[in-house]
Each structure stands twice: as C-alpha cells, then as structure tokens.
Amino acid sequence: MTFFAFRIYRLSVNTENDSKFYDYRILVCGAEKHDEFMADFYSGAKFVATAYNGITEYIDIDHSYEEFSLEKCLDYARFSDADGLIIFSDDESFFAKKIQNVHGKEIPVVVAGECKDEGHQVSRIEVDRNELEKLVAEKIKKGGWKKTAAFVRQPENHASLVTKIIPGIEKKLEGLQKIQMFSIAAEEMADDDIRSVLMALAKDNSAGLILCFSEEDADLTVQTIIEQNLTDKFSVMGFFKSSKNVEFLKKGIISAIIYMDPWEVGAAGVSELFAWKKNGFTNGCRLITPKIIEGGAE
C-alpha cells in the first residue's frame, strides 16, 4: 500500500495528467489507417464519456506484436473486462460477436461505420445515406458537370455500400445524369486503371466529376489528373476528410468533400453505449447527418 500511495503521490505531482478516478472504462478502437479520423473520433467519445464519469481508452494493439483486427479488439475488451466498446469499422463484413467477461456479464459494443447487420452490436452509428445522396446530387447539379463517374475498388469492403449509394444519387439527380461506375481491380494496378479510365473519359472534351469513396482513390485520382494535365476536364468529390483531401480542395482539384464528422460519430457512440447501460436497449441505429466542405472554403 505504501508503494501504491507513493506512486499516487508522484502522479498527483504531475499535473499534466488527469489523475481523477472514474466509474467506467470505455474502449475505443478502429482501423489504424484512419489516424486523423480516429483522433477526432476518440476525442468526441472521450468528451461525452466524461459526462458519465467514464474514461475512454484507445486500444493500441501494437503491444501484442500481432496484426490489428477488430476481432482482437473484442477479445481485448472481453479479457480486460471493459464497461463498453466502441468500434469504428469501414468493413461491412465485420461481424460484432457478443462478448462477455469471465463472469458472463455482457460487454456492450457499438459499431460506427460499416458492419454486418446481424452482429451483436447494441447500436450502430452510420451516415444518413438519404442526406448524403441528396448532398452529392445537389452538388452535381450545381457544378454543371456533363458526366459523373465513380470508382469502385474490387475487392473492397465498402463496395456494396457504394453500389447502394450510386442508385440513390441517380434517383435524386432525377434522370439528369447517369453515373458511370468503374471497377478498379487490384491495388497495385489501381493507378493504371484510374489513368486509363480518365483518359477514356477525357476524349469527349466535356467536364466531368469523379466520385472517390476512399481516401486512397481520391489521392490516386488527383495525382493522375495532375500528371495527365486533366485539371480543366475533371474535378473530384471526396468522401473522407483528410488533410490531403483538404489540401487538394484548396487547390481546386477536389471540388467538395462530403463526410461524417468523426467527433460527432465518437460522441454518438458513447451516448448510445450509456443509453444501453441505462435502459438495457437502444434504437439499434443512429444516423449522422453528413457535412460538406466545398471548394474555396473549409
């Protein structure tokens, strides 16, 4: 006890850290490739958790020297007997299994993003697709592009999502345009595929809009447009707010970024989790209205 007391004393001296004790520990995890998104996502979750006298912990699987996986996050939550788990997933095939601690007590899981509907998550945070389709359609109408194309990477986790959204956008365009969908087969060959698609589209000399549903696609497309000197023929619409995308937006190559606010997503995840802890149930889904950043202004 003396040892522990001494350590507490030492920690209390360090005013930079929050030495306050909490009632709940909520775990937060997500794909590492979305660092910027996850930082804001975690920040939102932490902010709301504090209101419930809970502390959030970002799961860093690195220490296990193993590959990151959402399943591992579930194990982590189970073995560490967490009070809840919020997962950001962009993999629509992710199945959130039911997790219990060693005593059989259920640990609630909230999934933000994509996952299997039949998973055991207590709630799911996802974008309001209707609003998303409406925003894209309005932007296309306002932009006056003669043609619109979308890249669908194969195999990609969110491919089915994209294929669901495209018809919705076309519907909201009210027959004004048909969106051409191009599959990009392999990751290594993605830039070649994109180049060939763009070159083919550029032949009719009419301005077009390219919808890029992933950060990587947007990056590759923008690079190709610049390399092929096609900036006056194509504009890009991104669906992920990253610093790179924002840079291209400022340069005018990306015309708009439509995205889910990660802070809002994280905050909603914690709210859903505590709603479940309090009531024992949730609505099962919570929609987040997408936001748009248009060219020339962040």
Next chain:
Amino acid sequence: MRKGIKRRLILLFVYASIVECILMIAIIISLWISLKSLSQSYNSNLRLKEFYEQSKILHDDLNNYIQLKSYENINKYLKDKAELERLCLDLNRRPSGNPLLLNEYSVYKFTETFMNYADIAVFQRRAGENALAIENFHQADKAFSFLKGFVEKLNRIYFSDNIQHFANVRKLSMNMSIYGGIMAFVVSGLAIVILSLFVSAVIHPLTEISESANQIAEQNFNIPLFTYNKKDEIGNICRAFNKMIISIREYIDTIWEKAIQENEMREKEMKMNELYQEAKLDALQSQINPHFLFNTLNTGAQLAMMEGSDRTCDFLEKVADFYRYNLQFSEHGSVLRDEIKMLDSYIYIMKVRFGDHFNFSKEINTVNLDISIPGMILQPLVENCIKHGFQNMPRGGEILLKVEDEDGFVVISVSDNGCGFPENKRNEILSGKSDKKSDDMKKNDSGTGVGLVNVINRLKIFFKTDNVFDIGESISGGTSFTIRIKN
C-alpha cells in the same frame, strides 16, 4: 521591560541560530526525501517485474496442472495464486485518467480474468472435465498473453515515468542545493546586516560619548547633552555622562565666580599697594627735603636764637616740628593728639605766611585723643581750605577743627566758610572714579603734596571701611570735611 545590550545580543544570536537551524533542517529533510525518492525511482519497475514473474509462475503452474493433475501441482498453483493476489493489491483497481494508473487498471483486469479462467480450468480439470478445462486453459492463456503485453507496456510507462521522476528529483536536488545555498547566504547576509545595524546602534552613542569626552578633555564644556534615553547600558552611560557634564559646568561656574571675586580682591589689593607705593614714594621724596630742611631749619633756629630773633626762632622751630612730624608719622600711624599738635604747627606757619588772611579755631570735645589715625590727615584738609576755599577771599576766612564723640564714633570735622566744594568734584573724589583727576589734583597740590584723594584712600585702607570720610557743606556755606572713626 528593560532590554540590555547583552540580552539583545543573545536574542539576536538565538534568532539567527534558530533561522539557520530551521534552514539546515529543511535542507536536510529535503535532501533526505530526495534521496529516498531517488532510491525508490526504479522500485516500481522491480515490483512490476516481480509481479510478472509471479504471474508467469502461475501460468506455468496452471499449465503443469492441466498436463498433470497432482497434489503438488495444485498446491503450488494455489500458493502461487495467493502470492499473485497479494501482489495485485498494489495495483490500481479503478479506471483513471492517468495513463499509468489506467494501464495498471488494465493489468489488474487482465490478471483477474487470467486467474478466473485459470481457476475455472483447474476446477474443471479436477472434476475430470478435461475438454472444458483445456478450453478455459486457452482462454486463460489468451488473457495471459494480453497480460504479458500490458505488463511490458506498463513497464515501459513506469520506466519512462521513473526516468522523468529521476530527472525531476535530480533537478530538484540540484535546485534545492542552489536555493539552500542562496537561502543560507541570504540568511547569513541578513544576520550580518542586522548585527551590523545593531552594533552600529550600540557604537554610535559610544562614539558620541568618546567625542564628547575628547571635547571635555580639550576643556570645551559647551557640548550638547545626550538624548539617548533607552534603559540599557549605553543609556546609563549617557545619563551618567550628562550628569558629569552638568556637574563640571556647575563646578566651573563656581570656580569662575571665585576667580572673579579673587580677581576683584587682587585688583583691590593691587590698587591699594599702588596707592601705598605712591604714598611711600611721595613720602620718600618728601623725606629728602624734610631731613635737609629739618637740619637746615634747626640750624636756622639756632642762628636766630643766637642773633636774638625769637620770632624767627619760633617760626623755624614750628616749621621744623611740622616736618619732623611729617617725617615720623607720614609713613606710620599716629594718634589724634599728635595730629592736632602737628596741625597747630602748620597753622602757625600758615599764619606767618598769610597773616590775618584766615582764622583757625578748635573745638575739642572728646576724651579719647589717643585714638589711632593715619599721619598727615588733617593738614591736607586745612590746606585745601586755605588754598581752594579761600582763593577768592583775601580776608575773613574761618577754619574750624571740631572733634567730638557721637554714638560710639569720634567725629573729626574740618570746615571753612569758603567758596564750597563743587558737587561733581565731590562725587568723583568720594566714588574714587576719577583717579586721574585726583592725580591731577595731587600734582596741583603744593605744600606736603598729599591730596584729598590720598587722604581718603589712606583712611579707607587704614580703617578698612569706605564710610570713614565725607565731604559736605558747612553751616556757613563753605566746605566741611568729616572723618568718622569708631571709638
């Protein structure tokens, strides 16, 4: 409350010592805490290592028991589990915002899960449910792998924290040494300043006392008194010094008064000696002629008797008597009887000289004609009457010598009916303020050369009183010289 210098010095020393002691104790305690803290810097890593080793032992025990169900293995498992539970007591058991405590909490939770799964596995193994036991053993193994990872992570955090702590403590120790040194320097400096001020406060009045003593040694007593009124040793010295200065001033004033009195006495004595010397000189000078004249006159008287000129013989004899008396008693005291006799001789001589120019009469109404009196006193008075009183009277001058007893005094008066004595001259002569004029008067005197001033001064000296002679107006309007001698 009286505070002496000794007491104040002791208090000052005690205060300074207390402050220094407190400072030293504070530095020692701080250093002790720093050293203790330094010694514990890596204690957390050692503890965690011990904790991990124990969990590993338990994991091995579990593995052994799952593989071989024996009493030894179960006993060892239970014993090591108890030890691990004991070590768990040191871990944080609540979620915390602090990363270190939060990781400790995670380690605690993983350990708890590991031990729970291990217990279940052991229980199932004991019950012979081997398949379930292996399943739970795998769960325990998974939990242990998480535990291992988190212990490593926590170890890194501890290490990083300890390095930081070590650096902080070292910095703190160095700062404490510096601040301690500065504090010691400041406190010592402050003590020196206070001591200097105190010593200056003590020495300042002493310096003033020293300067005043020097002034007094140089006979300068017009120095201000000390205003230092504190009730300490210096105050006592100042008060004593003030008393001494006052006493010296009073003593000096007394000496001055005495000196003035003595000086006055000395001046009077010198004046009397001067008068005496003058009189003596005059007498000596006059003795030359009287001796010669005395012999000559005797010779003349014998010649006149031989030639049968009785009147000339009488004249010369009277002149000779006069000068004999003059020669005998002008220097020493005489008696009134002889003085009157001498005056008769003088009157005879003057009668021969001036004829009926004046008339002299005597009224002697005293029994004591042997009373002592300076010689040649009456003659100058009569001479004054003749020379000055009758200077405008060719005839009819009257001189009256009157001797009578009055209230224990013998009163001798010589009066005339001449022109009187000027008031201003009278005052000057009686007050003795016009010695020069008196000298002039003396020089102007003819005959014996003994003037009024001489007469008055000799009377004052002889009778040791100022109230022995007076000049007034006679009944006939002339001058009246009065001598009052105590009988």
